[in-house]
Amino acid sequence: MATEIEIKAWVDDPQEVQKKVSNFADFVKSYEKEDAYWLPEAEIAPLVKEEKRGKLGSGIRIRQENGLVLVTLKKKEVRQGMEINDELEFSVSSAPAFEEFLTTLGYAPWIRKHKEGKAWKWNNITIEISMVKDLGWFAELEILTDTNEPDKVEQARQDLYRCLEKIGIPQEKIESRYYTELLLKRGGT
Numbered sequence: 001m002a003t004e005i006e007i008k009a010w011v012d013d014p015q016e017v018q019k020k021v022s023n024f025a026d027f028v029k030s031y032e033k034e035d036a037y038w039l040p041e042a043e044i045a046p047l048v049k050e051e052k053r054g055k056l057g058s059g060i061r062i063r064q065e066n067g068l069v070l071v072t073l074k075k076k077e078v079r080q081g082m083e084i085n086d087e088l089e090f091s092v093s094s095a096p097a098f099e100e101f102l103t104t105l106g107y108a109p110w111i112r113k114h115k116e117g118k119a120w121k122w123n124n125i126t127i128e129i130s131m132v133k134d135l136g137w138f139a140e141l142e143i144l145t146d147t148n149e150p151d152k153v154e155q156a157r158q159d160l161y162r163c164l165e166k167i168g169i170p171q172e173k174i175e176s177r178y179y180t181e182l183l184l185k186r187g188g189t
Helices: 016-024 041-050 094-106 150-166 179-185
Strands: 002-010 026-040 059-063 068-079 081-093 107-122 127-133 137-146
Touching: 002 150, 016 107, 026 041, 026 094, 026 127, 041 107, 059 094, 068 094, 081 094, 081 107, 094 107, 127 150, 137 150
Parallel strands: none
Antiparallel strands: 002 081, 002 137, 026 059, 026 107, 059 068, 068 081, 107 127, 127 137
8 A cells, every 4th residue: 555645835826837847847748637525325415514524534536547547446535635545456457347336335426526737756756736626726746655654755845845846936825725615615516
């Protein structure tokens, strides 16, 4: 199981930030990601009412990107504005077939998220500048590790904050809420 350590921040000028990132990081790809978050059907109505996450965090995510279908379950935690997620992830050959499987187990789609943007790599950091439909522009900085030991998390935090400064985004722009929470507040489903 991989541990993902990530910060995301609001971006006021995406073209300027992308220009700065391009000056020092290696371009990886442009992307378009379509995510559907699934929860046990009985949990959805109370969560929508309270605008928060349930026992499964944001639930089971089905991501479709470039013809691939990835299923992810994250054990999520926020520390000092950083997401620290233990991820279980695997691919499936058919999103509709897996959705039918989840429906049979009593799950239902909760929130959908559409994100497109560009990704770069710098040292051990993945940098994504994304437009999230109904929310706006974000920078996501991520380090994958094989552990969530406090000293490794602290080193990752320092590296991520240095990178954020390097791309010209002040720490005050960091968003500690999950996308699902932001989308719920906006009335998204």
